[in-house]
Amino acid sequence: MTDRDLVKLAGIAVPDLNNLRAGRREPTAIERVAQSLGLRPESVIALANEAWSAPAIALPTTVLKFTTPFADMTVNHYLVWDPKSLQAIAFDAGTDADPLFAALTRHKLVLTKILLTHAHGDHILELDRIREKTKAPAFAPETEPVEGCEPVPNAKRFKVGALTITAHAVPGHSVGGTVYEIKGLETPVAVVGDVIFAGSIGGIRSRYRPALEAIRAGVLSLPAETILLPGHGPITTVAHELAHNPFFP
Ligand SMILES: [Fe+2]
Numbered sequence: 001m002t003d004r005d006l007v008k009l010a011g012i013a014v015p016d017l018n019n020l021r022a023g024r025r026e027p028t029a030i031e032r033v034a035q036s037l038g039l040r041p042e043s044v045i046a047l048a049n050e051a052w053s054a055p056a057i058a059l060p061t062t063v064l065k066f067t068t069p070f071a072d073m074t075v076n077h078y079l080v081w082d083p084k085s086l087q088a089i090a091f092d093a094g095t096d097a098d099p100l101f102a103a104l105t106r107h108k109l110v111l112t113k114i115l116l117t118h119a120h121g122d123h124i125l126e127l128d129r130i131r132e133k134t135k136a137p138a139f140a141p142e143t144e145p146v147e148g149c150e151p152v153p154n155a156k157r158f159k160v161g162a163l164t165i166t167a168h169a170v171p172g173h174s175v176g177g178t179v180y181e182i183k184g185l186e187t188p189v190a191v192v193g194d195v196i197f198a199g200s201i202g203g204i205r206s207r208y209r210p211a212l213e214a215i216r217a218g219v220l221s222l223p224a225e226t227i228l229l230p231g232h233g234p235i236t237t238v239a240h241e242l243a244h245n246p247f248f249p
Contacts, residue, residue, distance in 0.1 A: 010036040025049060040249035047199070047246065054198050054234035057227055060185040064103050065229065068094040070122040077123070078191055078229050080182060081109050082161030089160050090114045090130060091180060091191040092231065097126035101133060112160055114138040115167075117193025118174040119146050123231055141169065144176025152178060170195045170218035172211025173202030179218050181226070188226040190238075192219055196228060198236035201247050212247060220248060 001009075007017055010032040020029055025048045034041040046052045059065065064079040077094035081087060088109040090100060093116070104111055111134040116124060119140060127146070131138055140149035154169035163184040170177050173194045180191040194202030196219050204211045219228065224239040242248065 006033065006036065034246070038249065039246045040244075043199070043244055043246035043249075046244075052199055052244075055236055055240045057235050057237060059227065059235065060187055060189065062185065063189060063227075063229070065235065066094055066096075066099045066103075068096040068099075068126075070095050070125075073232065075122040076229070076231055076233075077126075079103055079109075080163070080185070080189070080191075081107065082163045082184065085161030086110060087112045087161040089158075089163075089165065090136070091229070092117055092123040092193065093125060093127040093130055095122060095125045097130050097133075100126075100130065104134070111136040113158065115152070115158070115165070115180055115191070116140040116146060116149065116178075117180070117191060117195075117231060118177045119144045120174060120194070123193065141167075141176030141178040143169070143171070144174055144178075154178075168218040170214045172204050172207070172214050177202075181222060188223055189229060190219065190222055190226050191229045192231070194231045195219060196241060196245070197230045197232055198228075198234045198241070199245060200233075201245070202231070216248065 007014055012029050012032050016029040030045050030048055031041040034044040062081045062083050066077050067074045075094055077092040079100055080089050086109050088111050114136050138149040139152045140146035142151040142153045152167045156167045158165040166181045168179040170179050177195050179195055182189045196215055220242055222238050226238045228236045
């Protein structure tokens with residue numbers, strides 16, 4: 001959408017749009033632009049006023065989040081295990097696997113699988129090192145192959161000890177973007193990669209509306225208490241995103 005299309009659609013003047021871009025927070029203009037773009041106005045206004053904050057959520061005790069640096073940002077990867085069998089699964093690989101190796105040793109875990117949400121470089125940088133050290137097989141979305149990884153078709157199920165993991169293909173941010181829903185922990189959890197973030201979504205370059213629908217179907221239709229583990233930023237829940245995410249008014 002061009003700026004001309006947007007000012008027409010929102011019923012604002014070009015200087016209003018320029019003011020927003022310059023960081024001036026005129027609520028009426030924000031509201032109009034948000035509505036025109038199908039965004040939840042109150043959430044966009046909260047972001048503009050720096051009133052947004054991440055929800056406070058406690059992770060189940062057998063889920064670890066690792067945040068590693070990538071250029072001027074950070075990327076998350078996760079370790080989840082079944083407390084009885086001590087069998088673990090790594091989700092994505094991040095940019096520094098040392099904390100993951102330390103956790104495997106500390107908790108006496110055996111890494112049985114590496115499941116990738118998508119193939120973007122920041123999520124798989126340490127894949128080879130994790131594979132070499134643990135000998136765990138790696139899996140990547142069927143429509144987004146990664147060298148040496150077994151394909152994960154939509155709806156594929158994995159059993160790891162008492163845990164069941166179901167893959168949901170959610171194309172949009174990337175062609176094969178895959179969400180892994182995990183059952184068997186004290187709270188349901190879903191590893192979502194860059195499909196959705198706390199208060200945002202991963203960038204979508206084409207087929208925007210179908211991508212939003214895929215997120216609704218593949219993530220926001222999970223049980224409301226499901227904890228979402230995104231590839232960047234804080235963790236969140238389905239309920240929290242249904243109530244606050246600006247992309248799903
Ligand atoms: Fe990504």
